[in-house]
Each structure stands twice: as C-alpha cells, then as structure tokens.
Amino acid sequence: MTTAQLISNDPGWLITVKGLLVFIVCVLLTLMSVWGERRIVARMQERPGPNRVGPFGLIQALADGVKLALKEDLIPAAADKIVFVIAPIIAATACFMSFAVIPVTGPVTLFGHKTVMQLTDIPVGVLYILAVTSIGVYGVVLAGWSSGSTYPLLGGLRSSAQVISYEVAMGLSLVAVFIYAGSMSTSVIVDSQHQHIWNAVVLFPSFVIYVISMVGETNRAPFDLAEAEGELVGGFHTEYSSLKFALFFLAEYVNIIAVSALATTLFLGGYHALPGLGFTEQWLGGWFTFFWFFIKVLGFFFTFVWLRGTLPRMRYDQFMQFGWKILIPVSLLWILIVATLRVLSLQGASAAAIAVFTGVVISIIMAINVGFDKAKNKKRDALVGPVESEAPDFPVPSLPMNISTHNVSKGAK
Numbered sequence: 073m074t075t076a077q078l079i080s081n082d083p084g085w086l087i088t089v090k091g092l093l094v095f096i097v098c099v100l101l102t103l104m105s106v107w108g109e110r111r112i113v114a115r116m117q118e119r120p121g122p123n124r125v126g127p128f129g130l131i132q133a134l135a136d137g138v139k140l141a142l143k144e145d146l147i148p149a150a151a152d153k154i155v156f157v158i159a160p161i162i163a164a165t166a167c168f169m170s171f172a173v174i175p176v177t178g179p180v181t182l183f184g185h186k187t188v189m190q191l192t193d194i195p196v197g198v199l200y201i202l203a204v205t206s207i208g209v210y211g212v213v214l215a216g217w218s219s220g221s222t223y224p225l226l227g228g229l230r231s232s233a234q235v236i237s238y239e240v241a242m243g244l245s246l247v248a249v250f251i252y253a254g255s256m257s258t259s260v261i262v263d264s265q266h267q268h269i270w271n272a273v274v275l276f277p278s279f280v281i282y283v284i285s286m287v288g289e290t291n292r293a294p295f296d297l298a299e300a301e302g303e304l305v306g307g308f309h310t311e312y313s314s315l316k317f318a319l320f321f322l323a324e325y326v327n328i329i330a331v332s333a334l335a336t337t338l339f340l341g342g343y344h345a346l347p348g349l350g351f352t353e354q355w356l357g358g359w360f361t362f363f364w365f366f367i368k369v370l371g372f373f374f375t376f377v378w379l380r381g382t383l384p385r386m387r388y389d390q391f392m393q394f395g396w397k398i399l400i401p402v403s404l405l406w407i408l409i410v411a412t413l414r415v416l417s418l419q420g421a422s423a424a425a426i427a428v429f430t431g432v433v434i435s436i437i438m439a440i441n442v443g444f445d446k447a448k449n450k451k452r453d454a455l456v457g458p459v460e461s462e463a464p465d466f467p468v469p470s471l472p473m474n475i476s477t478h479n480v481s482k483g484a485k
Contacts, residue, residue: 075259076193078179078186086185094171094191102325106133109377116381137318145314150220159218160312160319163211167323169204170330173197175259176365177343180358189362190259197258198250201334202243205289208327209235212291215320216308227307230297230388237395238288238295244403245281248410249338262342272339277406279339281399283375286331288395290324293380297388332372333365340368409433 082090107122107130114121122129147153176189194200209231216228249271250256253264265271272279288295309320336342343361345352353361386394416426 073179075175075188075190078188079190079193082185082187086183086187087191089183090187090189090191091172093189094176095168098168098171098326098329099322101329102322103133103137105325105328105373106136108373109380112374112377113381116378140318140321141315143314145316146311148220148311151311152218152220155214155218156311157316159211159215160316160323161211162214163208163323164319164326166204166208166211167326167330170201171333173200173258174330174333174337175262175342176333176362178353178358178361180361188259193257193259196256198246198256198261198334198338201330202239202246205327205330206235206239208323211320211323212308215312219308219311221311223306224308224310227310231291231308233392234288234291234295234297237392238285238399241281241395241399241403242285242289244400244407245278245285246338247403247407248275248278251407251410251414258337258342261338262344265341266344270339270341275339275410277402278410279335281403281406282335282339283372284399286335287376287379288391290327290331290376292324292328292376294383294386295391296385297391328373328376329369332369332376335372336365336368 110132111121111129122132125132125135147156172191173194174190175193179186179188181187182189212231212235213228216224216226216231219225249261252271252275253261255261255264261271268274291297309317312320343365344350345361345364353364412429413426416429
C-alpha cells in the first residue's frame with residue numbers, strides 16, 4: 073500500500089496520537105538542541121559549557137525554561153497589547169504545522185494499526201510547507217511593530233526583507249527537485265530517491281542553495297540580522313519577557329528542526345537508510361527508520377551550530393546582495409539546465425547530445441566567471457586610482473620640515 077492509502081485508513085484517535093507525539097518530540101528536541109548547541113560551541117571555544125544542572129548539564133535547558141516562566145511578564149505602555157500577545161503565538165504555531173506532511177518513518181505498527189508517522193499526504197506537500205513557514209514571519213514582524221519601540225521595529229523590518237529574499241531562493245532551489253521527481257508530494261519524492269539516488273548528489277547546486285537559504289530563513293548566525301544584539305539590542309523580541317519570550321525561543325529551534333527535516337526529506341532520502349544498509353529498515357518492526365531520519369536531522373543541526381561558532385555576522389547590505397545577486401540568479405540558471413536535461417532524457421536523447429549540452433553549459437559558466445573576475449579587477453583598479461596626484465593650481469603652504477628643540481634645563485639655569 074502507498075503512504076496515502078495507509079494514512080487514509082487511520083482512525084481519528086490515531087491521527088490525534090501521532091500529532092501529540094510530533095509535538096512532544098519537537099519540544100524535547102528543542103530542550104536537547106539548546107543543551108547540545110551550548111556544549112558544542114563550548115568545545116569549539118575550549119571551555120566546558122553547561123555541566124552543573126543534572127548529569128553533563130542535561131537539565132540546564134529545562135531549568136532555563138522554568139526560570140523564564142517564573143519571570144515577570146511585562147508589556148510596554150506604548151505597545152499594542154492584543155498584537156503584542158498574539159505575535160509569539162503565531163510564530164510558535166506555524167513552525168509545528170510543517171511536520172504534518174513530513175514522513176518521519178516507513179510503514180510501522182502503532183497500537184495495532186499499520187500506518188506511517190506522517191499526519192497527511194497531499195499532492196502539494198512541499199508547497200504547503202513553504203506556505204506555512206512564510207506565515208511564521210508574521211509573528212516576527214508583528215512583534216516588532218506592536219512593541220512601540222524603535223529597535224524591535226527595525227528588527228521586524230529586517231526580518232520581513234530577509235524572509236522575502238531568502239524564501240524566493242529557497243523556493244527556486246526546490247523547483248529542480250519537483251522537476252526531477254515529477255511531484256510535490258513529500259512521500260513521492262522520498263520514494264523517487266530510494267529508487268534512484270539522493271537528490272543531494274544529482275541536484276547538488278539545489279542542495280547547496282537550500283542549505284544557505286534555510287540558515288537565512290531561520291534567522292541564525294551568520295544571518296541573524298533580525299536580532300543583532302550589537303546593533304538592535306535584542307531585535308524584534310527586545311521588549312518580550314517570560315513565557316512570550318520563551319515562545320519565540322521555542323519557535324526558533326522548532327523551525328531549525330523543521331527545515332532540517334525538510335532538507336532530509338527532499339535531498340537525503342528521508343527516512344531510508346544509507347546506501348548498502350537498507351536491511352536495517354526492517355529492524356524493530358520498521359521503527360528503525362526513525363533512527364536514520366533522526367541522524368540526518370542531527371547532521372543538519374550540527375551544521376547550524378558549526379556556522380554559529382565559526383562565522384561572524386554578515387553586514388546587512390552584503391546579506392541582501394548575496395541573496396538577490398547570487399542565490400536567485402544561480403537558482404534560475406540551474407532550473408533552466410535541469411529542465412533542459414529532463415526534457416532531453418524523457419525524449420530519449422542520446423548520451424552524446426546530453427554530453428554536448430553539458431559541455432556548452434560548463435563553457436558558458438566558465439566564461440561568465442572569467443568575465444566577472446575581470447570586471448571585479450577593473451572596478452578595484454579604478455577605486456585605487458593613481459598613487460601620485462598632480463600638484464594643485466592654487467598655492468599650498470609648505471609643511472614645516474625643520475624641528476626646533478629647546479633645552480628646558482639650560483633655560484632654567
């Protein structure tokens with residue numbers, strides 16, 4: 073049976089149980105992610121990190137959550153109180169909705185029913201995820217606007233521009249996946265990779281563009297311009313405290329898990345095992361596929377932490393220029409190449425014709441690269457200019473070259 077057929081046979085109470093399990097796992101992963109990030113960054117900076125609360129500091133994140141809940145809940149006098157309260161709820165709710173169409177396991181047995189750990193399977197599942205994640209930015213924008221303060225407003229404006237810019241690049245990077253798989257359904261894309269090869273190998277440029285875009289989409293370093301503490305104090309959540317701030321904190325980490333899960337689904341074969349280890353998918357009645365999915369998501373999470381501990385924050389103009397002038401044009405060019413190759417393969421073109429087309433594309437890219445380097449060098453030489461400038465027409469007083477000294481001790485005598 074297909075994934076859609078298995079899900080269609082689920083009773084209502086089983087769907088509720090699966091949704092509750094997804095929520096619990098995401099919350100627990102958020103707590104472990106905070107602990108893991110602090111420990112990994114600490115090792116990168118040659119310090120121990122949290123190691124006092126619980127064994128190896130494992131309960132530190134839970135203690136921080138309790139501390140946030142017990143803090144005073146303040147609302148600024150100039151804030152729009154209704155929007156101020158609704159904004160973190162929007163941000164936290166939207167990030168959980170992405171998991172409705174992500175297949176976490178293969179066919180398993182749950183409470184005597186054969187099913188898959190996926191709430192629903194729709195033909196436009198990836199489009200649904202893009203739509204839901206774009207709603208999450210409303211929480212950030214409304215939080216900045218409703219605070220009645222300058223710095224949160226600037227953080228909200230930055231976030232809106234940032235998400236618009238990098239969601240365009242992210243959406244374009246996924247077009248090649250749709251062309252290659254012939255569907256927008258997450259389960260179909262996973263099955264397509266299982267039958268052929270991972271999309272991260274075949275569509276490597278799309279994979280790189282998506283990874284860069286998902287870091288910008290989640291406001292993580294080095295792209296955390298919406299909450300740059302060196303410029304905007306705390307960014308859009310400067311005026312938030314207590315549980316409202318905790319909701320933004322939860323939304324950030326659940327969003328990281330969501331985009332990592334989507335990258336695993338679209339580019340790394342989803343819940344399927346590594347090549348050559350397919351026999352492990354039958355272990356534990358099929359539940360071992362969750363282990364493979366979890367390992368791949370952890371790999372992306374480590375990349376997030378690695379970037380945070382390695383790269384400095386980008387300047388805002390460089391960040392926007394990188395999105396609009398590099399990622400989006402490269403994505404459009406890559407879509408044209410993938411579409412042409414797909415048409416040639418479907419029409420039964422010979423290997424020689426495909427090789428000729430590939431060679432022409434590589435030649436064009438190399439020519440563009442050489443032209444870009446020449447233009448860059450020319451611009452740099454023009455900015456440097458001549459070392460020595462001509463003498464001006466107007467009179468210029470001469471600089472005093474002779475240094476006169478006066479012995480103070482002799483004058484005193």
